[in-house]
Structure formats: structure tokens, C-alpha cells
Amino acid sequence: MAILLTGVAGFIGFHVAQVLLERGDEVIGIDNLNDYYDPNLKRARLAQLEGRKGFKFFKADISDSAQVTEAVAGSDIRRIVHLAAQAGVRYSLVNPEAYIRANVLGHTVILELARHLPKCEHLVYASSSSVYGGNTKLPFAVEDRVDSPVSLYAATKKADELLSHAYAHLFRFPQTGLRFFTVYGPWGRPDMALYIFTKAIFEGRPIHVFNNGDMQRDFTYIDDIVNGVIRTLDNPPAPDGQGRPYRLYNIGNNKPEPLLRMIEVLEQAIGRKAEKQLMPMQPGDVKATYADITAISRDVGFAPTTPIDVGVPKFVDWFRRYHNQV
Template sequence: MTILVTGAAGFIGSHVAKALLERGEEVLGIDNMNSYYAIALKQARLARLTDNQHFHFIKGDIADRALIEEIGDALKEVTGVVHLAAQAGVRYSIENPYTYVDTNVMGQVVLLEAARRMPNLQHFVYASTSSVYGNNTKLPFSVDDRVDTPVSVYAASKKAGEMLSYCYAHLHRIPATGLRFFTVYGPWGRPDMAAYLFTDAIVHGRPIRVFNGGNMRRDFTYVDDIVAGVLAALDRPAPPDESGVRHRVFNLGNNNTEELMRYIAIIEEALGQKAVMQMEPMQPGDVPATYADIEASRRELGFEPKTPIEIGLPRFVQWYKEYHGLV
């Protein structure tokens, strides 16, 4: 079995690839190593994988049709796809919308077209996001809620990915599962995410930007729990729905909405330093609260998050210190 992992040098992708290797899978990773944030961090993540003889890496863009066609022979061995490559970031998407359409929409189409030609493919698993719920005021967010009012280009691009995947499952009988991730954090995390931003600012004595006056709640989810959910989904190809279409969507979250100020306090405690807070209004495209209803994930995937922020955030802080040579 060979599992194709896109975004293999990314935060979640590198963790998923490592978990697959540890359970004995052949992993074909692809990543364009773009400069959205420090390439050195992506290279360091990749270095944790490349010494394993069962890991094979291709540097390239998932939206590059010529490249994906060129590696067609390698893709014939693929039995499962874990598509995690994406242009992430809500705020960045407002200023750079074309990037999100190129990567998140065109990239999804290119991979789905490639999936049609994978003779051994059993399951196409792809990342979506809690951002698709937009300004939904009903908490917790359920996969049965309507998600046709996105408030950022990022959210709209990921909702488009869900719709395209359903279409290909319907037209071409590709079993597909979408996973809506809720604010993932942990070691090797992205520098544009809250845990890294806050930790880095506090360590260097810079103020942290606290939006909506701190009146924010998030379903912060530790990366190991997300990885467990991804692998559980991969191992359970989508069954036919009432229309015979093998497509479904799950929430992967911690099933617990946390106050942002509590999140900051735990980071302060782990660092032994206080934050200087710069209170700011709500940012365009942002939402005040997220909260995952994971009953379907529990029932169908056996998904059960185990890591509260009181445990996960100190682990992240310890990794941050080690990575930056502060211990």
C-alpha cells in the first residue's frame, strides 16, 4: 500500500506522514515548499521523514497539472490519498484571493482528476475547515448545519473543495471523506497560528494582538488527536449514502470551546512570562466562536480527542523552546 500525502512538509501533513510511516505504510509526499512562512521550518519537518526508506518525496505544486500527469506512474501504486495541501489563513485570504483559488480550488480539481486514474485507490480523504460554518450562531457546529454563507475567501475555497469532492464521488465513484479541522495546534505548528504567534511574541517582549477585546472562543484541537482522526477516516472508506454516493464530511475538534484569554494564560504559565496585550476589534472574515459537534465522528470513526489545552499548550511551548534553542 502507498499513501499519497499532500502538504507533507506542512504542520498536519508532516505529523500524518510520520504516523503512517510508523505503522508501516509506504508514503509518497508532495509539497511545493512555498514561502508563506519560513521554509526552514518546513525543511525541519521534512527532515523527520526523509531518513525513513519508506518515505518518498516530490517537490511540486498540487495545482500543476503537468507535474501530476508526469508522476502518473507513481500514482498507480496509491491506495489512499490524504490531501492536506492548502493555502491556509483567514486574514491572508482577504488580501490574496487568487492564491486560494489556485491552490485550494484548482489543486482539489487536479487531485480529483488524478484520483480518477489511480487504479488501486480505495479512499480519498481531504482537509476542510471549521471556517466553512461562517457566522453560524448555533453552537456546537454540526455537520448537518448549512454552510453556504462563508465570511472569508479561505472558507469559500474550502467549501468549494467539499462540493467538488462530492461531485467526483457522484460522477466517478471516488470514495471521499472531508474532515473539518478545528483550530489545530501543537509541536511543529504554523507560525501564523495563535499558539506560535503568542509564544513568540511573549518570549521576545512584543505585544500580542488580541482581537474582539479578547471575547473569542475556539475549539482548540491538539495535533495528535487530529492525526488519530485522519487515520481513522482513511481506514474507513466512505459507504454509499441514500443516493449511492460515497462521500461524507466529519468535524474533527476537541468538542470543547475555550476562552481565548484562558488560552493565553496557559501559555503565560508555561513560559513563566506575562503577555503584553494589544486589544483590537474583530478582524474581517473572523468569527467570535467555534465549537465542534463530534457525535458523528465518534460514532463512525471512533474519534475521541484526549488532549486538553492544559496538556497540549505546555507541550507546544516546550517544542518551541527546543526548536529555537532556548533550553
């Protein structure tokens, strides 16, 4: 069975591809290897996959339907894991067009591809906890209203959910959206706080702690995320009361941690203290995230097992090896 995986050189995509290949699936990976963050990290991830049985890679931009169509030509694709996107809340203030192109147009290209595939069993796509925007009720539940985004990135992810709902209604192919909550771990993204803090501490530079440290995040370890993605992929949604095979899940650790506690765990793993510079809240940011995972736990058996006391040291161990730190 062939599985199309977009964003295969990205953080989550790389780890999902590894597990799919290990269990014997054929993976057709697409990525444009853009320079939003260091492409060398993306190429290093890709190097771990290339040459493995069942893996094919195509450099393609998901917003270009011709490139995507060419990449999948002749493949018997049954499932799609669509993770490619323009990530990052703060960068959306600088380059909004990149988010419309990748996240809205790109998502539409994948939807069009899926609806014309004769044997598409399930499309799983990445949404984000950012869609909860200015919501103050915790934990965030999939039933909550999400019509108050506080960043362009969040708005594009909500647009993806609406587009997918419309396609499920019109064309009846199964889809599941996953709202990811602060994913971290080995091979993680350099634009995320854990990576930024770790690099700064090793280099003896201060770290910027926003909202004066009064923040909480539902930090979710990559292995738990991958387990949830695979479980979801293997369990397509049944049609609802109106015949739509569509659902949304939160996928998080279900345990928000104070940012300052995460920094303490990081300091212990590195063996050095951080010099903290307390800063005001960044535009587009939110104070707290907390995933209600009742639905995904009930439906597919998702059960995260990795606290930050375990996951953060694993990230630091990888960081040391990758960057030759002592």
C-alpha cells in the same frame, strides 16, 4: 500499500506522515515548499522524514497536473490524504488568487488524479471549520447550512466540499472531507495565534488580542487530529442511499476554550506574563468555534483526549528547543 500525501511538509501532513511510516505504509509526499510562512520550518519537518524507509518526496505544486502526474508515476497508490492548500483567513484578503489556484484548482487536480487511479480506495481531504462562517448556533454540526462564508478562504474550502460531492456522485470513488478545528501543537504553523503569542512573549513584545479577547476556539491537539485522520482513512464511507460514497466530518476537541484562558495557560507554561493589546475583530474572523463530533466518533471511534492544559505546554517545550529559548 502506497499512500499519496499532499502537503507533507505542512504541520498536519508532517505528523500524519510520521504515523503512516511508523506503521509500515509507503508514503509518497508532495509539497511545493512555498513561502507563505518560513520555508525553513517546512524543510526542518521534511528532514525528520527523509531517509526513512518507505518515504519518497517530490517537490510539486498540486495545481500543476503535470507535476502531480509525474510525482506519482509508477506508484501503486491505494489511498490519498490531501492536505495541501493555501491556508490562512487573513492572507486571503491580500492574495486571493493564491487561494483559487491552490484550493480550487489544486483540489480539482487531485480529484482528477484519484478518479483515474485504478485502485483508489479512499480520498481523505482537508476542509475547515471556517466553512461555518457567520453561523451562530453552537456547536457547529455537519448538518448545518454553510452557505454564508465570511472569508475567501472559507469559500474555497466550501467549494472543495461541493467539488468532492459531485465527483463522488459522478465517479463513485470514496471520499471523506474533514473540517479541522484550530489545530495546534509541536511543529505548528507560525501564522497561528498560539505560535504568534509564544514568540511575542519570549521576545518581550505585546500580543494583539482580537475582539477584545471575547473569543472562543475549539483548540485541537495535533496528536488527536492525526488519530482522527488515520481512523478516517482506514474506514472508507459506504455508498449512501443514492450510491454516493461520500461523507463530511467535524474533527475538533469538542470543548471550546476562551481565548483569554488559552493565554493564561500559555503564560504559565512560559513563566512570563503577556502584555495584551486589545483589538477589534479582524475581517473574516469569527467569534467562536465549537465542533460537534458525534458523527466521526460514532463512525470511526474518534475521541480527543488532550486538553489545552496538556497540549499548550507541549507546544512551548517544542518551541523552546526549536528556537533555542531559555
